[in-house]
Amino acid sequence: MTGAAERDAGQGPVAHALSVVGRRWRWGLGVAAIVFALGAALVLFARPVYRAEARLRLGEPPPMAGVSPTSGILNFLRMGGDPFANDLELLSSRTLTEELVRAEALSVRLVAPRGWHRDSLLVSLALSPRDTTARATYEATWDDQGGVTVAQVSPQDSLIGTFRVGETAVFGGAEVAFAARKPDGPETVELSILPFGEAVRRERGRVGVERTRREANVLDIRYTHHDPQIAVGAVTTAVESFLSLRTTLFQRESSESVDSIRTVAVRTQQELRAAEDSLEQLQRRAGLLAPEPQAEALITRYETLYADLLQARAEAQLLDGRLARVAESESRLEAWSMLLGHPPFLENPTMGGLVQQLTGLERSRVQALTLRQPGSLDVRTIEEQIVLLDGALRTLVAQYRDALGESIQEAERQVAELESTVRALPTQVVELGRRERDVRLLTEIVVLTEQRLRQEELREALAYSNVQVIDPPALRYRPVWPRRGLGLAVTMLVAMMSGLVAMVLVERSDTTVRSFPRLRAMTGAPVLAAPVAHNGARELRAVELEALKRATPRGCAVVYCRGAEDSARAIAEALGPVARKGPAPVEVYADAVAVAGDPVLIVMTAGRTPEPEVRRVTELLREAGASVVGTVVAVGSAREVRALWE
Numbered sequence: 248m249t250g251a252a253e254r255d256a257g258q259g260p261v262a263h264a265l266s267v268v269g270r271r272w273r274w275g276l277g278v279a280a281i282v283f284a285l286g287a288a289l290v291l292f293a294r295p296v297y298r299a300e301a302r303l304r305l306g307e308p309p310p311m312a313g314v315s316p317t318s319g320i321l322n323f324l325r326m327g328g329d330p331f332a333n334d335l336e337l338l339s340s341r342t343l344t345e346e347l348v349r350a351e352a353l354s355v356r357l358v359a360p361r362g363w364h365r366d367s368l369l370v371s372l373a374l375s376p377r378d379t380t381a382r383a384t385y386e387a388t389w390d391d392q393g394g395v396t397v398a399q400v401s402p403q404d405s406l407i408g409t410f411r412v413g414e415t416a417v418f419g420g421a422e423v424a425f426a427a428r429k430p431d432g433p434e435t436v437e438l439s440i441l442p443f444g445e446a447v448r449r450e451r452g453r454v455g456v457e458r459t460r461r462e463a464n465v466l467d468i469r470y471t472h473h474d475p476q477i478a479v480g481a482v483t484t485a486v487e488s489f490l491s492l493r494t495t496l497f498q499r500e501s502s503e504s505v506d507s508i509r510t511v512a513v514r515t516q517q518e519l520r521a522a523e524d525s526l527e528q529l530q531r532r533a534g535l536l537a538p539e540p541q542a543e544a545l546i547t548r549y550e551t552l553y554a555d556l557l558q559a560r561a562e563a564q565l566l567d568g569r570l571a572r573v574a575e576s577e578s579r580l581e582a583w584s585m586l587l588g589h590p591p592f593l594e595n596p597t598m599g600g601l602v603q604q605l606t607g608l609e610r611s612r613v614q615a616l617t618l619r620q621p622g623s624l625d626v627r628t629i630e631e632q633i634v635l636l637d638g639a640l641r642t643l644v645a646q647y648r649d650a651l652g653e654s655i656q657e658a659e660r661q662v663a664e665l666e667s668t669v670r671a672l673p674t675q676v677v678e679l680g681r682r683e684r685d686v687r688l689l690t691e692i693v694v695l696t697e698q699r700l701r702q703e704e705l706r707e708a709l710a711y712s713n714v715q716v717i718d719p720p721a722l723r724y725r726p727v728w729p730r731r732g733l734g735l736a737v738t739m740l741v742a743m744m745s746g747l748v749a750m751v752l753v754e755r756s757d758t759t760v761r762s763f764p765r766l767r768a769m770t771g772a773p774v775l776a777a778p779v780a781h782n783g784a785r786e787l788r789a790v791e792l793e794a795l796k797r798a799t800p801r802g803c804a805v806v807y808c809r810g811a812e813d814s815a816r817a818i819a820e821a822l823g824p825v826a827r828k829g830p831a832p833v834e835v836y837a838d839a840v841a842v843a844g845d846p847v848l849i850v851m852t853a854g855r856t857p858e859p860e861v862r863r864v865t866e867l868l869r870e871a872g873a874s875v876v877g878t879v880v881a882v883g884s885a886r887e888v889r890a891l892w893e
Contacts, residue, residue, distance in 0.1 A: 266890075267750055267751065267754045268750065269890070270754065270761070270890070271749075271750035271753050271754050272750070274746075274749050274750055274753045275746035275747060275749050275750040276746060277749075278742075278745050278746050278748075278749035279742040279743055279745055279746030279749075280742070282738075282741060282742040282745040282746075283738055283739060283742035286734070286735075286737075286738030286741060286742065287735060287738055289729075289734075289738075290729045290731055290734035290735055290738060291729070291731065293728065293729045294361055294473045295473070295726035295728065295729070296471050296472070296473060296726055296727055296728040296729075297471065297472060297473070297474070297475040297478045297722055297723065297726050297727070298469055298470070298471045298478060298722070298723050298726075298727045299469065299470050299471075299475075299478035299479040299481065299482040299720055299721065299722050299723070300467060300468065300469045300482065300718065300720070300721065300723065301467070301468045301469075301482050301483075301485075301486050301716065301718055301719060301720040301721070302459075302465060302466070302467050302468075302716075302717040302718035303465070303466055303468065303486065303489075303714055303715065303716055303717065304464060304465050304714070304715040304717050305331060305334055305464045305465075305466070305713075305714055306464075306713030306714065306715065331458075331464055334493065335456055335458075335466070337489060337492055337493060337496075338454060338456045338468070338485065338489055339451065339452060339454070339456070340492070341447065341451065342492060343454075343485065343488045343489060343492060344447050344450050344451045344454075345443075345447055346484065346488040347450060347454070347481060347484050347485060347488065348374075348443065348446050348447050348450055349374055350480070350484040350488075351477055351480050351481050351484060352372045352373055352374050352421065353446055353450055353477070353481075354374065354379070354420075354421075354440060354441045354442070354443055354445075354446030355372060355374070355421050355423075355438055355439070355440050355441075356438070356439040356440075356441070357369070357436060357437075357438060357474075358436065358437035358438070358439060359433055359436045359437075360433050363432065363433060363436075364473075364474040364475070364476060364477075365474055365476060365477065366476050367426070367429065367432070368425070368426055368432070368433075368436060369423060369424065369425060369426055370412075370413055370424035370425065370426045371415070371422070371423070371424040372421065372422070372423050372424075373421070373422045374420060374421060374422070374443070375417065375420045375421065375422060377420070378420065378443035378444075379419060379420025379421075379440065379442060379443055380442050380443070380444070381419070381420075381440075381442060382402070382440065382441055382442055382445070383399055383401060383402065383419045383439075383440050384399070384400050384401035384437060384438070384439050384440070385397055385398065385399050385400065385407065385418060385419060385437070385438045385439075385440070386398050386399075386400050386435060386436075386437055386438075387423075387425060387435065387436050387437075387438060388434060388435045389425075389428040389432075389434055389435075390409075393411065393412050393427065394409045394410065394411055394412070395409065395410050395411075395412065395416075395425040396408075396409045397409075397410065397416055397418060397423075399418070399419070400437075410425065412425055412426065412427045413425075413426070413427075419438075419440040420440060420443070421438070421440055423438070453470065453471075454468060454469075454470055454481065454482075454485050455467075455468070455469040455470065455471075456468055457469075465717065468482055468485055468486060468720075469482065470482045470485070471727065471728075475722050478722060479720055479721070479722050482720040483720040486716065486720060489714070490714055493714065501703055504703045505700065505703045505704055508696055508699050508700045508703055509700055511696050512693065512696040512697060512700055515689060515692050515693050515696055516693055518689055519686065519689040519690060519693055522682060522685045522686045522689055523686055525682055526679070526682040526683060526685075526686055529675070529678060529679055529682055530679070533671075533675040533679070535675055535676070535679050538676045538679060538680075542672055542676070545665065545668060545669060545672070546669065548665065549662070549665040549666070549669060552658055552661050552662050552665060553662050555658055556655065556658040556659060556662055559651060559654055559655045559658060560655060562651060563648070563651050563652065563655060566644075566647075566648060566651065567648075570644065570648070604636055608629055608632050608633045608636065611629050615629055758857045758858050758859060759853070759854050759855055759856060759857050759858065760851055760852075760853050760854070760856050760857075760858060760861060760880060760891075761853065761854070761891065762891060763880070763891045763892050764892075765858075766861065766878060766880065767878075769858070769861055769862055769865060770849060770861065770865045770875055770878055771865075771875060772849075772875040772876060772877045772878055773798075773877050773878070774877070774878050774879070774880055775791075775794065775795050775798050775799070775848070775877035775878065775879055776791040776792070776794070776795045776818075776879045776880075777791070777853075777879070777880050777881070777882050777888045777891070778791075778814065778817065778818070778879065778881050778882070779882055779883070779884060779885055779888070780881070780882070780883050780884075787818075787821055792821055795818075795821075795822070795877075795879070796822060798876065798877055799822060799826070799846070799848055799876060799877065800846050800876070801824070802845055802846070803822070803826050803845065803846045803847070803848050803876065804826070804831070804842035804845045804846070804847050804848070804873075805818055805819045805822070805826050805830040805831070805847075805848050805850060806830065806831050806832065806833045806838075806842060806847055806848070806849055806850070806864070806868075807830050807831075807832055807833075807849070807850040807851065808832075808833075808849065808850070808851045808852075808856045808860045808861055808864050809832070809856065809860050810852055810855050810856055811850050811851045811852045811855070811856055811881060812830070812832070814850050814851075814852055814879070814881035815830035815850035816830055818830070818848070818850050818879050826848070830850065833864045833867055833868065835867075836867055836870065836871065838867070839867040839868045839870065839871035839873060840871045842868070842871070842873050843871040843872045843873050844872065844873070845873065845874075846874055846875075846876040847868055847873045847874065847875050847876065848875075848876060848877055848878070848879060849861070849864060849865070849868075849875060849877075849878045849879070850878070850879045850881070851878065851879075851880055851881070852880070852881045852882075853880050853881065853882045853883070853887060853891060854882075854883065854887075
């Protein structure tokens with residue numbers, strides 16, 4: 248341990264604190280008095296600060312954009328942020344701050360005596376359209392002729408000119424019209440002009456915005472300033488600029504959304520028309536109106552035609568076989584009897600009648616041959632009839648065969664056409680489904696975009712200045728600062744704390760000798776005497792002097808620490824012949840060696856000799872082999888002696 252903590256290690260917390268106060272109360276009282284004086288001056292002579300306030304209620308935000316099924320989820324996740332928080336950010340935006348600085352000319356600061364504000368000294372104050380970028384200070388002085396002389400005093404001295412009361416003076420990026428001087432008004436005021444960007448940086452965030460309750464969309468807007476008119480004007484401008492900016496943003500957002508959605512809607516309608524035309528062309532070309540019933544009917548027809556084709560081919564093959572046997576047969580009657588067994592011929596009454604006639608003629612020829620000669624007229628007549636009937640039958644059979652071949656060819660053609668149609672049917676059905684899907688999707692998109700377009704047009708038509716002013720901008724009935732009673736109480740508390748801190752710091756930084764028990768622990772020798780300062784000299788009581796002479800052997804060397812030379816000389820004179828010649832300082836090892844082998848008496852001064860110095864002298868003496876028989880501590884008063892022993 249070091250310093251005060253080491254000196255008071257054996258004391259309790261309360262005793263240690265009291266001892267610190269007893270030693271350092273002058274420091275604490277002085278620091279507390281200075282702090283209280285400064286704080287009281289700050290509270291009593293501070294300019295009053297006025298606060299203007301307004302309360303707004305923000306209406307429900309406009310409907311969220313989008314009509315898709317997932318819009319509810321996105322609204323729940325608040326992908327677009329909290330609408331109320333977004334509105335609060337507008338109040339701290341640079342745009343609103345710039346508007347506030349321009350409207351209230353906050354880049355111009357009026358320096359006037361206490362109690363004089365803009366409205367009592369100026370008719371009007373505004374900033375020039377072109378933002379200033381220079382810092383300057385101007386001085387305005389009223390003369391007896393009713394004029395005002397304006398001069399620039401910083402960064403350089405120059406005369407701006409003399410202006411009549413009420414006349415607008417343009418200088419430093421400001422347009423100022425001075426009012427007539429009041430009877431008790433100041434003769435000179437100062438106008439300090441900041442660069443516009445610097446003023447915006449300083450004012451940004453000065454407009455206080457606070458939500459009254461977490462579950463209420465109500466906020467308080469406040470602004471504090473030394474000039475009450477500026478405070479009210481700043482809040483009014485903040486509210487009006489917020490309403491205007493919020494409405495502009497909503498309308499711009501709605502207008503941009505309407506334009507973009509209208510473009511998407513027109514393009515989607517064009518794509519839908521093209522898809523519908525393509526679908527119509529495919530249906531006309533493929534003849535597909537109802538794909539499933541049409542495909543089923545087409546397959547049924549194909550099966551029917553293919554079955555008829557197979558049947559016709561089988562019939563033609565059977566007829567060709569019978570005709571071949573007819574051609575090989577020698578008997579016409581037998582041949583035509585076999586041909587008549589062909590089912591179509593069997594069912595044909597014409598051919599049946601011809602075959603019956605042929606059979607009858609054949610019988611008549613046989614009978615005629617039994618009665619007449621082969622070349623007789625009757626026989627020739629019958630044979631001619633038989634030839635005619637045979638030719639007629641052959642003609643009928645040939646015509647039937649030709650008709651059967653033509654029907655087979657027609658059936659084959661129809662079957663081939665149906666086969667090509669059936670093969671192309673899957674591709675056409677797939678293409679038809681794709682185009683129908685395109686039409687359906689585009690139709691849904693058109694419906695959604697139309698709904699969204701109507702919604703955004705409704706948003707655009709609405710007025711989004713749905714901010715209700717609950718409490719209009721107004722000034723508080725009294726300044727918010729200074730609050731003298733509270734300010735003085737806080738100043739007193741701060742002064743007391745500062746005094747305590749000062750006492751602790753001084754105590755912690757003091758390393759001088761302040762405790763006899765600790766001094767004995769460091770040197771290993773008792774404290775033999777404590778001479779008290781009196782009339783500029785150190786005096787020992789008779790009892791202390793007698794005890795010091797008894798405890799100090801003859802030839803004792805008197806040494807002293809830095810700063811205790813006068814006290815050591817007084818102790819050496821008091822000891823007389825007991826001490827060696829003159830006191831000596833111990834600065835280096837050679838000084839300690841000079842008194843080696845002799846008893847040594849160390850002299851120091853309480854409150855002036857540092858403990859590290861005592862420790863250094865003691866260590867040098869021990870290293871040189873000198874024996875310390877005791878110490879003498881010079882003190883300032885008898886009361887200090889008691890404190891050192893305690």
